[in-house]
Amino acid sequence: MPQTGEISANEYGIPKKRFPGKKQESPRTARIRRPHIKRKRTKRDIIAQWGSTLFMAPSVIGVLLFFVIPFGVVIYYSTLNNPIAREFVGLENFKLVASNEAFRNAVHNSAVFSVIAVPLAVVLSLILAMALDSKIPFRTQFRSFFLSPMMVPVASVVLIWQVLFDYNGAFNELISHFGLEKIDYLKSDKAIFVVVVLFLWKNLGYNMILFLAALSSVPQDILEVAALEGATSRQVFFMIKLRYLASTMVFVTIMSLINSFKIFREVYLLTTDYPYETIYMLQHYMNNKFRKLDYQALSAGAIMMSLVMIVIILILFAADHHYGKDLEG
């Protein structure tokens, strides 16, 4: 039996509740979960709890030491006027950063980029996965081809993108045959599209793999029933498959979001510290602040960014939870 709703509800990995509310237990999953009546904790429960805590210990200690505690220091820094005088200034740094023109521009650009790139990455990779999921020839070859951009070293990606999109580049050469005007793409308003293309090129393959896995886990018997009932392929897609894909979509969105931040590496190598206005991202801002040793501004910016991320993640999880529950019922 392929995966059930109970599993896809947990797609993003938040551990499921051990004693869930009474209603949503289906008889089949009840067998493998513990009974939902709160019973006395046995010795075995205690072993499970403390034993598994030991397993987590190295990672949690490491994360505390290398990420959480330093982050606390960053919060501390964000409230100081400068690292030497160490005077407490409250939210002054936040006000300064938030009113900074470069920061606002960077936030705007990063937001625009993510809003364009992430949904495109999700939708296009879903289309590719659907295409590969049908019985077209050379499926495994295509799959490998789509994954191949992951292999190319960042530096040669940059090199090739330069060759393609430079003023004298190959793309300009191509469109000049159609009578279009040559422009220097990375120094124009179209720069953001070059970055979006680069992002999609790099990440569609992996997203597609995730979707392929999810598509193969749609219960076959439901599809058979749908076929018997005479459902059109459109109905099958929107009413069955899409629902089973919902939590994978959340996962793919999270991965794409991570990768949309990572694309900075390429952009940075393509354009250095101060690129064209429209592709000046938050990371550029932070990188430049780091170079100038302006830790207060950097810390304040980082904290604001973290807050936005937390909100986005909470929304995504809420959406997933909603769909997941829907599926179980």
Added chain:
Amino acid sequence: MSVQKSTKGRSARRAHHISLKKLKNAVFMTLATGICLFFAILFLTPIVLTITNSFMAASEISANYGSVFATTASGGRQFVAERVNLKFIPDMVSFSQYITVLFKSPEYLLKFWNSVFLVVPIMIFQLLIAALAAYGFARYDGKIRGVIFFAYIILMLMPYQVTLVPNYLVSEKLQILDTYWAIWLPGIFSPFSVYLITKYMNRIPTSLIEAAQMDGAGEWKIFTGVCMPLCKGIIFSTGILVFIDYWNMVEQPLILLSDPERYPLSVYLSKINAGEISLAFAVATIYMIPTLLVFLYGEEYLVEGITYQGGVKA
């Protein structure tokens, strides 16, 4: 008589319906293949370009791409073409670039080993620690664990530029700045693999673990005997992602290491662009080999690691 007629009509209609369906199917297939073909060509171009251009002599490269890099390149060029000439097949296959990289300038190989030396420990220990932690997260659920896990997800999503200052501060405090430890340690404890592996381990049915417990297996035994064999795929596929990520690192060494001698090849490669463009393709191709091997060996895992393949399915 009339009954016969009507059945005949129905079957004819059905036949018509089937042929229509077949036609629709055929159209869909061609469309799907077309889309795939289009994307495949698009996706393969850079990789093919990198490899074929690595077999071009320096003069051919500069003739082809001189116009793009003439402004940034150091030193004069005898002949610079006015426009870019995107070529897939070299006029003359030449191994001169490879000879330069492999034999004449040892710094490339040295940097290559730097890369290996940086990435392999991170990959191995990150996976080990993540697998342990994932077991902890998946084995028992509690409120605190939920909160910790959420914190992991948030940390995982932070762009490097946000963790950059914390990273730097810790390295400074621990006095590991300018050593590989400054890159190794944060890498090893990166929450990314914990997230991926936990997500997968949550799918292992509790019954399986409880059965092992009934048979008298301790936690360690359950971890090594039950969970690890089931999670082989996801661990491999996470390993591939981690490898690719760190193999291409640029920011960390630039910030945490001050001695250029110790930079990995990825940093070096990203600086090649300006000066020795002709070498760049050959170096990139050599740099791609480990990734290629990892892929050839692990692609199946990457694909299958994501779907639950365990013996007992929930």
